[in-house]
Amino acid sequence: MEYQEAKQKFISTWGSLGTIWGINKAMAQIQALLFISTEPLTTEQIMEELQISRGNTSMNVRQLIDWGIVTKELKVGERKEYYNTEKDVQELARIIAKERSRREIQPVIKTLQDISSMNNDGSAATAELIKQTQALLELAETADTVLTKVVNHKQNWVSNALLKMIK
Amino acid sequence: MEYQEAKQKFISTWGSLGTIWGINKAMAQIQALLFISTEPLTTEQIMEELQISRGNTSMNVRQLIDWGIVTKELKVGERKEYYNTEKDVQELARIIAKERSRREIQPVIKTLQDISSMNNDGSAATAELIKQTQALLELAETADTVLTKVVNHKQNWVSNALLKMIK
DNA sequence: CTTAATTTTCAAAAATTATTGAAAGTTTAG
DNA sequence: CTAAACTTTCAATAATTTTTGAAAATTAAG
Known part of the structure; x- marks a missing residue:
């Protein structure tokens, strides 16, 4: 080519x-x-x-x-x-991750928090909604952490070693 | 609410x-x-x-x-x-991660590999293109690993250790 | 200041993507 | 088999997103 x-x-x-x-x-x-x-x-x-x-x-x-x-x-x-x-791909990834978190994930987390503190009327449907919202909230928070923090720590040897283990 | x-x-x-x-x-x-x-x-x-x-x-x-x-x-x-x-949010995340990797990241990795093995004509522009392609390829591969492997292994101690370190 | 170079804005047009709904297709009961 | 219940398909339409290009705004030089 x-x-x-x-x-x-x-x-x-x-x-x-x-x-x-x-x-x-x-x-x-x-x-x-x-x-x-x-x-x-x-x-x-x-x-x-x-x-x-x-x-x-x-x-x-x-x-x-x-x-x-x-x-x-x-x-x-x-x-x-x-x-x-920005020519450094690591730095680029860091910026993108941070921005996406700020623009998209954070607002979602905020909304999920609002929903999970809704009035519990005791119905099965409400129980399910709260349960699933909380499960999703936890996932969103973990995903956000992975996105913003992991990308930040590329030069950390411990992270690198652990990553290599599962690769 | x-x-x-x-x-x-x-x-x-x-x-x-x-x-x-x-x-x-x-x-x-x-x-x-x-x-x-x-x-x-x-x-x-x-x-x-x-x-x-x-x-x-x-x-x-x-x-x-x-x-x-x-x-x-x-x-x-x-x-x-x-x-x-699927009601389990972890399992859901696993499926989504796997599908996105298969549908989107894998083809990109393939293309980046093709580009990085291009004919090196010795020009500065070509050198830059190859260098940046390789850097991006490495990032894409790491991102893919994190996405497909880490999400797969929530109960895996390595992933947990990684997460705790940075959280 | 005036003028020319350059960038920005934004309404209109084009391109893309999503949605509809009716016809065609499929499946199962009798 | 036939008919009814349901699902799928897909061309037409609608909604959304992206792009254009010319006018307005900005900037700097003379």
């Missing part, structure tokens, strides 16, 4: 992977492009490479900046902005 | 959570409904409770069955099918 094909494949793979971490295709593709670029890119370059509009580029770059994944860089003597992404 | 409100909240929370585990809203809501129901439900009951069409119900129940999350039950002397879902 030659460079151009590999590059396209990388970008489109990452793009479809975007759904896994809950961001849209263009956003994921922009990030992918920056991730394998040897230097920061301008809006024009991103538009050209991905064949997307200016507005689309602007909005998605903005969101990536909001996520903390992309940063602006300025070159002396130039007006336009250059965009760069 | 009274039963009806709590139930609605549970179903809609789970419905929006559906995007996290990559299934559509109706599918997630049907599963949620079954999950808190004290007994298996028929197509009619699901349609009525969720206010969705027969076709929609049929298609999404089918998908849930394909995922291995919902099972058919037959009552003696009755023609219609009753649907039941």
Whole structure:
């Protein structure tokens, strides 16, 4: 496989992977492009490479900046902005995990807590609802811990050793 | 909060959570409904409770069955099918993790492996692409292990030890 | 200040995804 | 077998999400 094909494949793979971490295709593709670029890119370059509009580029770059994944860089003597992404995959995973937790899991946990403290009218249906809500709440809390903490501790040798054991 | 409100909240929370585990809203809501129901439900009951069409119900129940999350039950002397879902949240998590790995992560890992074995033409751009692809591949493999193995082994002391360490 | 370069916004259009409902298909009872 | 009870299919429609592109806003240079 030659460079151009590999590059396209990388970008489109990452793009479809975007759904896994809950961001849209263009956003994921922009990030992918920056991730394998040897230097920061301008809006024009991103538009050209991905064949997307200016507005689309602007909005998605903005969101990536909001996520903390992309940063602006300025070159002396130039007006336009250059965009760069976090290149360390561990750090990237950490940011994504933290953001997903904050944006999606935390609100769910909050709602499940509200539900589990509902008025218990003594009916079987209510008992089941409370029971299942609490079970799910516990799972959500564990999942959240795994997501936000495990990713944070990649360099820990104990975690690594334990992971290798079960791999 | 009274039963009806709590139930609605549970179903809609789970419905929006559906995007996290990559299934559509109706599918997630049907599963949620079954999950808190004290007994298996028929197509009619699901349609009525969720206010969705027969076709929609049929298609999404089918998908849930394909995922291995919902099972058919037959009552003696009755023609219609009753649907039941896995009630154990741990088991549910296990099934979902396994399916997502199979459907989404495995194909990505395969593609990343293909890319990382691309022809190295010695350019800086190619070097960067290979380097980043390999880093991502390693992360994807670790994430997949955590997802499929750790979730599988809740009673496993290694997983428990890992969790306690970081919690 | 004025002007040109650049980015942002947002209504409209396009693309994608989900839902409906009626017809076709299947299954079981009699 | 036939008929009734039920489930599945799928083309049409609706809802949602994404993308566009041109106008407005912003920024910096002269």
